Every structure is written in structure tokens, then in C-alpha cells.
Amino acid sequence: METQWQxxxxxxxxxxxxxxxxxxxxxxxxxKRNAFRPKTVFELYEAFSDARxxxxxxxxxxxxxxxxxxxKYAFCAGGDQSVRGQAGYxxxxxxxxxxxxxxxxxxxxxxxxxxxxxxxxxxGGGHVLHLVCDLTIAADNGIFGQTGPKxxxxxxxxxxxxxARIVGQKKAREIWYLCRQYTAQEALEMGLINCVVPLDKLxxxxxxxxxxxxxxxxxxxxxxxxxxxADCDGQAGLQELAGNATxxxxxxxxxxxxxxxxxxxxxxxxxxxxxxx
Ligand code: S0N
Numbered sequence: 001m002e003t004q005w006q007x008x009x010x011x012x013x014x015x016x017x018x019x020x021x022x023x024x025x026x027x028x029x030x031x032k033r034n035a036f037r038p039k040t041v042f043e044l045y046e047a048f049s050d051a052r053x054x055x056x057x058x059x060x061x062x063x064x065x066x067x068x069x070x071x072k073y074a075f076c077a078g079g080d081q082s083v084r085g086q087a088g089y090x091x092x093x094x095x096x097x098x099x100x101x102x103x104x105x106x107x108x109x110x111x112x113x114x115x116x117x118x119x120x121x122x123x124g125g126g127h128v129l130h131l132v133c134d135l136t137i138a139a140d141n142g143i144f145g146q147t148g149p150k151x152x153x154x155x156x157x158x159x160x161x162x163x164a165r166i167v168g169q170k171k172a173r174e175i176w177y178l179c180r181q182y183t184a185q186e187a188l189e190m191g192l193i194n195c196v197v198p199l200d201k202l203x204x205x206x207x208x209x210x211x212x213x214x215x216x217x218x219x220x221x222x223x224x225x226x227x228x229x230a231d232c233d234g235q236a237g238l239q240e241l242a243g244n245a246t247x248x249x250x251x252x253x254x255x256x257x258x259x260x261x262x263x264x265x266x267x268x269x270x271x272x273x274x275x276x277x
Contacts, residue, residue, distance in 0.1 A: 003207055008050065013040035015065065016047040021214045022207065023051040024061045033077035033121055034064040038091035040080075041099045045106060052110040058218060059210035062107075062133055063117040063203070064126075073141055073199070075116065078124025081151065100125055104132045104158055108229060109240055111222035113213050117206045118142045119199055123181070124151070128159040131166070134225065136193040137209065139202040142184035144192060150179045165232055167192055219248070 005017035005024060013036070015026040025047045027034040036044070051057045066073035079100065083089050088096030107114050107129075116122075116130035119139040124147045130136045138144075148154035154176070164172035167190045174180075184196045197205045213221065223244045230237035249255040254273045261268035 003203075008047070011043045011047070013037070014043045014047060016050075018051075018054070018057065020211075021056055021058050022061060022210045023047075023054070023057045023059070024063065024203075025051070026063050026065050027076050028065040029080075030065050030068040030074075032080055032082075033068070033072075033074035033123075034066075034126065035077040035080040036100060036125065037080040037083050038089050038095075038097040038099055041097075041103050045099070045103050048103065048106050048110065048114075052106070052112060058112055058214045058221070060110075060112060060114045061117055061203075061206045061210060062114060062129070063206075064119065066119050073120025073139070074126070075118040075120060075122040075142075076126025076129055077121055078126045078128075078147065079153070100129070101157065104128065108132045108158070108233075109236075111225060111244075113210075113221060113225070115206055115209060117202050118144075118184075118193070119202055123147055124153075125155065125159075128155050128163075130193075131163055132158050135209065137202065137205050138184040138187060138193045138196050139199040140184055140196055141199055142187065142193070142196070143181050144184070144187045145179060145181040146176050147179050148176065162232060219244075223248075 003019050005019045008016040008018055013027070013029055015028050017024045025044060027036065027040065027044070029035060029040060048060065051060045064075040068074070079089050085096050088098045091097055113135070114133040116133035116136040118130055118136060120141055121143050122130045123143070123145055127144055127146055146159070160172065160176060163175065167175070171190055184193065187193045188196050226241040226244050230241040254270065257270065258268050
């Protein structure tokens, strides 16, 4: 089926579309290989928040605009080094920021599935962005890697620890210490991504995976995402998982009885509910 993406809102650094339960967010700074500045991240954060709030949306595709004027592609080349100041990336008012960390947490914790569609470079902070997505589908021209120790930065958060959970400690150290670039096929072999498809099939494949997920139970998916996160994210992960348990409890008669009894100024009758084995 032909997709008919509808523009949600016009931004300067990103494109934001929706269609039939899917949202598509595209980093649109081709002159910088889609590197992000603080404004890009604020716009991404706003679009992701909108998709999170929209009850029709279950899956978000995150991608980068391409091809660029020289025919190359990039998912994202990380933080825009031309606005990097002494204490972070400078916004239009000159305030130093590392707001991509807020975006990483939003992508990871939002109870919807985020799929990275990587064509060309996913490098530096751009590599971490695909990493924190639930799934990654790469085009056969995908190139993956970290550059921190080469350009004087590092992401010791999800960029290091979650990477090690995915590819193992030895490989994660290799990726960060040597700053090499890996092909899509190599990334697949190390379990860093989910599949590789021909470049011209990338979006089609993302839409196909998204539609498959949209046919599944939203609550099962949100609880699974929280459970996967809880294993890695300490108390923040437990909070997410427990929040879902509370949501489900609110939806039971038993949970509602407590509230109803309070409002009716009577003792709650929990005796009617079994202590299940
Ligand atoms: C992606 C690369 C390999 C592509 O190479 P290619 O195809 O040869 O293109 P270029 O000619 O190099 O680039 C084309 C134009 O795009 C500009 N450009 C590319 N990347 C960036 C960038 N990151 N920032 C600014 N501009 C960029 C080029 O300058 C060129 O423009 P012109 O022609 O006008 O010069 C190659 O481009 C490359 O290696 N890029 C740099 C990759 C990189 O090192 N990224 C930064 C890594 N660090 C982070 O991302 C930090 C992220 C972060 O926010 C963070 C998060 C958590 C904790 C800490 C941090 C932290 O900042 O420290």
C-alpha cells in the first residue's frame, strides 16, 4: 500500500509526518550530515512528545533526510561540532546544552515502539540515537560508529553501558576505543541492528515492521518495553515497569473499589476479591 504521509507541523531542522498509526520523524540538516544542534533536539523532543501523546500513534520511525547534494546519506552525524562551546552545544542564545540526553530518555521510556531507519552514517551521538531506539533497520549503505575519543567527547551513559549490553563488553570497548566505522552487515553480525535491506526499500520495510507491530496488543507492547528497560535502567527502569503495573491495577474492579469506597465514605470491600495463588 502506498503511504500518504501527512505533515503534522513545519519545523526548521526536522520533518514530522503521520499516517495510519505511524509517525515519521526525519532529521533534516543534510548540509551537516544531519548532525544535531540544540534546536534540532528541542524540535525532535517536541515531535516525540506529540507522538507519545497521540493515542492513534503506536510506532514512530526515526530517520535522516537523504540523499544529500553529493549523493551521500546520513541518519545522523551526532552533535554539531560547529556550535560546540566550552560547556556543551550552544543554542541561539549562547546557552550550552546537552539536551540530546533528554531526548535519549524520552525515546527509551515512551510506551510506544521507536524504529530507527538508518541510511548512511549513524555516527557519534547519532549512533547513540539509533542505539536507544527499540529496533534498527539499516539500508545496505549504513555505516555505524562512535567518534568521541577522536573529537574530544564521550557518552558514558546509554552510549557506553547500553551499547555493552547489546554487543557485549569487548565489542563496545572496541567501538569506543578505536572509533572505527562498521558496515551495516558488520553491525547486523554483532547484534547492533535488526536487519539490512536495500536502500530503496528502507522506508517500505520500516512501514511494514510498524504495521505488523500496530496489529499487536498496545498494553502487551508497552509492558514488554518497560520490562526490557527495567533490566538495564535500575530504579528508573523499575519505576517505568511499576507505572504499568499501576495502570493495569487502576483498570481492575479491585483497584476501582478502593477509590469508590473513599468517594462514598465507606470502608472498602476487598473481601470480594480472591488472593490468587
Ligand atoms: C559523518 C562523517 C563520517 C561523514 O563523512 P563525509 O561523508 O566525508 O562528509 P563530511 O565532508 O565530513 O561532512 C559533510 C559536511 O557535514 C559537516 N558535518 C558532518 N558531521 C558534522 C558534525 N557532527 N558537526 C558539524 N558538522 C558536521 C561537515 O563539516 C561537512 O560540512 P562542510 O563541507 O561545510 O565542512 C563525517 O562528517 C564525520 O566524521 N562527522 C563528525 C562525526 C562526529 O564526530 N560527531 C560528533 C561526535 N560527538 C557527538 O556526537 C557527541 C554527542 C553528544 O551530544 C553527547 C552526548 C552524551 C554525552 C556527551 C556528548 C558530547 O557532546 O560530548
